[in-house]
Amino acid sequence: MMDAQKKRGGWSWWYLLFVIQFAVALWPPFYNKIEPTLMGIPFFYWFQLLWVIVSAIFTAIVYFSTSD
Amino acid sequence: MQDVNWIALSIFVALFGFITWLGFAAARWRKGDLDQLHEWGLGGRRFGTLITWFLVGGDVYTAYTFIAVPALAFGAGAVAFFAVPYTIIIYPLLFLVFRRLWHVCHKHGYITAGDFVRGRFGNRWLALAVTVTGIVATMPYIALQLVGIQVVIGALGISGTDLSPICRCSLPSWCWPRSRIRADCARRRQSPSSRTS
Numbered sequence: 001m002m003d004a005q006k007k008r009g010g011w012s013w014w015y016l017l018f019v020i021q022f023a024v025a026l027w028p029p030f031y032n033k034i035e036p037t038l039m040g041i042p043f044f045y046w047f048q049l050l051w052v053i054v055s056a057i058f059t060a061i062v063y064f065s066t067s068d
Numbered sequence: 069m070q071d072v073n074w075i076a077l078s079i080f081v082a083l084f085g086f087i088t089w090l091g092f093a094a095a096r097w098r099k100g101d102l103d104q105l106h107e108w109g110l111g112g113r114r115f116g117t118l119i120t121w122f123l124v125g126g127d128v129y130t131a132y133t134f135i136a137v138p139a140l141a142f143g144a145g146a147v148a149f150f151a152v153p154y155t156i157i158i159y160p161l162l163f164l165v166f167r168r169l170w171h172v173c174h175k176h177g178y179i180t181a182g183d184f185v186r187g188r189f190g191n192r193w194l195a196l197a198v199t200v201t202g203i204v205a206t207m208p209y210i211a212l213q214l215v216g217i218q219v220v221i222g223a224l225g226i227s228g229t230d231l232s233p234i235c236r237c238s239l240p241s242w243c244w245p246r247s248r249i250r251a252d253c254a255r256r257r258q259s260p261s262s263r264t265s
Binding site: 015018021022024025026044045048049051052055058059062063 | 149152153155156157159160163
């Protein structure tokens with residue numbers, strides 16, 4: 001995938017990782033639950049905070065995959 | 069002044085003094101020619117990954133983050149968690165846009181959003197509209213931050229009425245080196261080519 005587009009500003013399939021995190025973050029019914037709790041914290045809270053870390057990892061992956 | 073929390077106030081003053089000292093020390097470190105607008109406004113475009121990391125941190129962790137969002141969480145509950153998906157969505161968007169924007173602005177020597185719009189679309193009225201919108205949209209945000217600072221200082225036990233005259237007098241004169249901006253604008257009017265220097 002990486003060698004298909006070397007030009008800066010070109011399309012990369014790695015950008016689709018962002019679609020995953022957008023879809024997860026923008027659809028509250030997906031995580032609007034109490035169970036399963038983590039150390040007493042409802043799923044609604046810890047799931048969103050987990051996705052902060054996941055989205056940072058996704059952004060790092062896209063950055064290192066698309067930088068020239 | 070009876071309600072002053074002296075421990076919290078001491079920590080606040082010590083940190084404030086340290087940050088102020090650090091600011092003046094940083095201004096001397098790798099000093100640039102501050103008569104040039106891109107040196108004054110953009111640090112000469114020399115910020116690397118680490119400094120940019122802390123700058124973004126400074127953008128995120130404001131009085132709004134520490135006061136308004138927790139206050140909303142205590143007052144209204146889970147709705148305050150809008151702030152978390154917001155960061156999850158906004159940072160990849162900025163990552164996509166700003167990388168390109170930085171390269172274009174670096175190549176053409178743009179400093180402000182108005183510079184970019186004027187260079188990209190060639191319309192000075194559009195650039196003016198973008199600039200004015202940016203200034204007007206920043207006003208309520210700054211007002212919000214000042215209210216947040218007032219709440220923070222209030223939590224130290226100092227009421228807003230004690231401090232507001234001092235803030236009104238000292239803050240604007242510290243924050244806006246107007247003479248420098250005016251001098252630079254005059255220079256740019258005389259020689260438009262100096263912008264890319």
